[in-house]
Every structure is written in C-alpha cells, then in structure tokens.
Amino acid sequence: MILPYFGGAEGEACRVAAVDAWRAQNSTLKAELDAVMETDLYQIAKSHCQPQIELYNVASGVTCLIEKSTKGQYNLTYGGFWDDGGIYFDGDYDLATMFSQTSNFTEAGDGTPCISDCYTGTGLGCLYLKPWITNYGKITTEQYCQEAWGGIDTGYNMIKLCAAKAIGAPSNMTQLEYINIFRYQLSTQQECDYKKCFPDLDDGILSTSCPNVTGNGSVTASGGFMHDLVFDFKTSAVVLLFVAWLA
Incomplete structure (x- = not known):
C-alpha cells in the first residue's frame, strides 16, 4: 500500500465496507438514488464517466484508510461532515446525487467552487452556504489536508464535468457555456485545495x-x-x- 496517493486493494475494501454499511440502513435517500440509477440518462452518464468514477473511488479509498489510522484524533469523518456517511465513498452513488441538483443536467444547480472553505471556515468561498451546513467550519486545515479530503472533491467535480459533457441539455445557455460552469467549479475547487495544502x-x-x-x-x-x-x-x-x- 502506498499512501497518500493510492490505497490499493485495502483502500477499496475500506470504502466498500463503508458504502455497504450505508446501504444496509435502507434510507429514503438510498431508495431515491437507486431509482435514479435505473434511468437511461444515468446509465449513459455512468458509461461515459467510468474513468472519473474509478478515480473518485480511488480517492475515497485513500481517505477511508487515512481516517482509520487517525481514528479518535478528530471529531468528524468526511462522510460524517455531510451527514450521510458512506454514500460519499462511492462514485456511482455520488453521480446519482447530481441529478436532483441539476434537474437531470438541464441546469447548473448550486455549485460550491471553494468547498474547502465549507470544511474549515477559513476563507470566503462558502459563506453563502454557512446557514445550511450543520458542520460548517468544524474541520481544521490540518485534518482536511492530512486526510486528503480534497481528492474526493476533485473526483466529484470531475464526474460532474464529465456528466455535463455526456448528457447536459441546458435550455437557457449554450452547451459550451454550461460545460464551462463545471470546468470553473473543478478548477476553483482544486485551486482552493492547493492554497490550503500545497501553498x-x-x-x-x-x-x-x-x-x-x-x-x-x-x-x-x-x-x-x-x-x-x-x-x-x-x-x-x-x-x-x-x-x-x-x-
């Protein structure tokens, strides 16, 4: 196993166990996402974006392993920050969450370009979401960087950009303008990650x-x-x- 870049089979097993535990809860959210995943539109996006989904899963496996090694050191895990736990260790499910956000990729939805600011509360990039995020600002920059949370968010935005290219059908802008919104979100999220972890x-x-x-x-x-x-x-x-x- 090589960290912090690749979790290998151990990282895959770690993230799958977290996802399975979330599935076992049989939540309303799971039922809603399962329904999305049965649609033709989802299947088209998934088939086009499989490389991005796999990269997302690698990143989540790394974070899963690091979180196991730092257990007890911090109060919140990545999944715990967002309340829904293991769902955020699975690229297929996270792709499914994007459909309601974007009205089936006909709208841009509410993006969070500088998402690291939501975790740490140390910048201005997430202030507009502060009232709606329960754990806003509760993560130290040390934890954010040490546990490689930015890798999952990069994977998320890569999937979203890919899906916008594959199935995006905006009604109030051109296809290129629509895709560029997600390009902006990806690059800005990475820029904020670099600023915190790789100055x-x-x-x-x-x-x-x-x-x-x-x-x-x-x-x-x-x-x-x-x-x-x-x-x-x-x-x-x-x-x-x-x-x-x-x-």
Missing part, C-alpha cells in the same frame, strides 16, 4: 500563469488592482490550464 505549488501556478502577481496577492506592475481581484485573476489562469487539459 508552494499554489504560488508556483500563480507565478507561472500571472507573473506580475506575487504570492501574497500584491501586483508588481503598475495598476489599481484590489487584493480581492487577484483571486479572480489567478483562478481564471488556472481555469485556462484545466480547459486545455480536459478538452
């Missing part, structure tokens, strides 16, 4: 993509940029990098 990498991306902006948010060239515009400028550059990679 040197974050600064490296910034200096490469936006050489006139320093890591502390100041602008070296002449101009009147405000600090809060730097994040948008920086994020746009990261979006362009991911668009080139995901196209």
Whole structure:
C-alpha cells in the first residue's frame, strides 16, 4: 500500500465496507438514488464517466484508510461532515446525487467552487452556504489536508464535468457555456485545495500563469488592482490550464 496517493486493494475494501454499511440502513435517500440509477440518462452518464468514477473511488479509498489510522484524533469523518456517511465513498452513488441538483443536467444547480472553505471556515468561498451546513467550519486545515479530503472533491467535480459533457441539455445557455460552469467549479475547487495544502505549488501556478502577481496577492506592475481581484485573476489562469487539459 502506498499512501497518500493510492490505497490499493485495502483502500477499496475500506470504502466498500463503508458504502455497504450505508446501504444496509435502507434510507429514503438510498431508495431515491437507486431509482435514479435505473434511468437511461444515468446509465449513459455512468458509461461515459467510468474513468472519473474509478478515480473518485480511488480517492475515497485513500481517505477511508487515512481516517482509520487517525481514528479518535478528530471529531468528524468526511462522510460524517455531510451527514450521510458512506454514500460519499462511492462514485456511482455520488453521480446519482447530481441529478436532483441539476434537474437531470438541464441546469447548473448550486455549485460550491471553494468547498474547502465549507470544511474549515477559513476563507470566503462558502459563506453563502454557512446557514445550511450543520458542520460548517468544524474541520481544521490540518485534518482536511492530512486526510486528503480534497481528492474526493476533485473526483466529484470531475464526474460532474464529465456528466455535463455526456448528457447536459441546458435550455437557457449554450452547451459550451454550461460545460464551462463545471470546468470553473473543478478548477476553483482544486485551486482552493492547493492554497490550503500545497501553498508552494499554489504560488508556483500563480507565478507561472500571472507573473506580475506575487504570492501574497500584491501586483508588481503598475495598476489599481484590489487584493480581492487577484483571486479572480489567478483562478481564471488556472481555469485556462484545466480547459486545455480536459478538452
């Protein structure tokens, strides 16, 4: 077993056990998601997005293993933060959750680009969801990074982007505009993850993509940029990098 990047068979067994425990509860949510998973639209998305689902499952297996090794050290697990437990260790089920959020991928739904801020409460990217998230801000940055929560969220957004490409049918925008919403969510989520867990990498991306902006948010060239515009400028550059990679 190699950590923190691959959980192997042990990670797969860990996440499957968590999902099976959730299934055994036979909740109303499970019944609703099972119904979604029987639809033709879901099956089309699943067949197109199998590589992304597998990457999601690898990431959740890693987090599952690390959480076992840190048991008792922290008050909340990844699944516990979101209340529904093992469902978040399964890419198939998490794909199913996206259908109600997006009205079967005809709308963008309420995205959370900087989801790490929901966990830690250390940034401004999740303030609008604070009233609705029971455990908002209860996770330390140390736990978020140590247990690799960002890997699951990256997998989630990769599945969502893939599904938007496969079955997206927006009525109030073009297909490209619709897909770009999910590209933005993916790249911004990763940017926020880098900022918390890999600050040197974050600064490296910034200096490469936006050489006139320093890591502390100041602008070296002449101009009147405000600090809060730097994040948008920086994020746009990261979006362009991911668009080139995901196209």
